[in-house]
Amino acid sequence: ALSAGSRVLRSYRGGHVVIRFALGGCTNRPFFRIVAAHSKRARDGKYLEQLGCLDPLPNAHGEKVAGLNVERLRHWLGCGAQLSRPAEKLLGRCGRRP
Amino acid sequence: AKPAFSDEAVQNLLCRMTGLNLEKVFKSVKKELKPPTYKLMTEAQLEEATNKAIAEAKERLRMPPVLNEREPIDDVLAEDKILEGTETAKYVFTDLTYSIPHRERFIVVREPSGVLRKATWEERDRMIQIFFPKEGRRVIPPVIFQDEHLVTVFQQDRHEDILNMCIAQFEPDSPDYIRVHHRTYDDIEKHAKYDLLRSTRHFGGMVWYLVNRKKTDGLLIDMLHRDLLDDTTSLITLYHMLHPDCPSAKEAKEGNLQGVELIKVFVKTESQREGYIQLALQAYQEAMATSTAS
DSSP states (O other): OOOTTOOSSOOOSSOOEEEEEEEEEETTEEEEEEEEEETTSOTTSOOSEEEEEEOOSOOTTSEEEEEEOHHHHHHHHHTTOEEOHHHHHHHHHTTSOO | OOOOTTOHHHHHHHHHHHOOOHHHHTOOOSOOOOOOOOOOOOHHHHHHHHHHHHHHHHHHTOOOOOOOOOOOOOOEEEEOGGGTTTOSSEEEEEEOOTTSOGGGOOEEEEOTTSEEEEOOHHHHHHHHHHHSOOTTOOSSOOGGGSHHHHHHHHHTTOHHHHHHHHHHHSOTTSHHHHHHHHHHHHHHHHHTOGGGGTTSTTHHHHHHHHHHTTOOHHHHHHHHHTTOHHHHHHHHHHHHHHOTTSHHHHHHHHHTOOHHHHHHHHHHHTOSOHHHHHHHHHHHHHHHHHHHHO
């Protein structure tokens, strides 16, 4: 049962679905999760679905590892989600968007 | 046409040669210590239990596939000169859709020079292990699979363990898997340690390797010393199937020889260590004579 002070269900006025990066990790060690969420939510708050991840620091082989769940990404883009600027750049780099 | 490893006839021959030593197949693996359980059974129940054990042993002795080495991937998807100076490191993108088999996943690499290419097999294996970890596999292959350390492993007689580790770590068609297996088989053949692999699932692969390279003498001698005549006949039939042009194969087909005659013909034409095999054959025949006489 929902008590008076609980914040489980939020209803916004306006706002749309965006696909953006949520920052996680520790001090001096960032780690991004590629996430589909409401634009009015906090950056690291409750999201609709996690669609992948990006590690901005290069690993032992000199690569920056990124994973993208292409099928679910297509679904959300089909539902009309917007992309943030860094998300656009990432998708452009992997060849999925001009 | 040349028979492949996965043909039914070949698999039957290899299964028979592998033998079924129940004690060795179900040898206790290091687990948590438990006191042993004892069950009281009638003769019929014991028979049923042994049959079930034999069925499970056959399942455990199924041979891993022997494939050719895979071709290196070298496919450029796009070249964008605009991105040339923008980054310092390469980006590796993996498709994380759950329902695609790992062979068909898209794993692409964007180099700092702007070239978008498909990832090489080693990069593919690493990425798939990072995102979909499999038990027993490390992201970076352990140091033990390099040649200097394989020597130490062979000195400790742990061929079976390292072959199991190799199956867990590498894909069957990767060059590392093939190299480790060939190294192991060569070492076993050099020191005649065939019994180490006798009741395991690696025996078939070893026999296939030796027959393809015509190094079957040591194995023949070992089988004759252990009085396994059926195994020798199946080995020679396999040899004839794979090399139908050798003189012993033609003679065997004409005369339709069986058993000891087949071995004698084979020894005369094909083997390098004729003397040894003749001696072993003689010893075997004497042993058979004394056992039938007594």
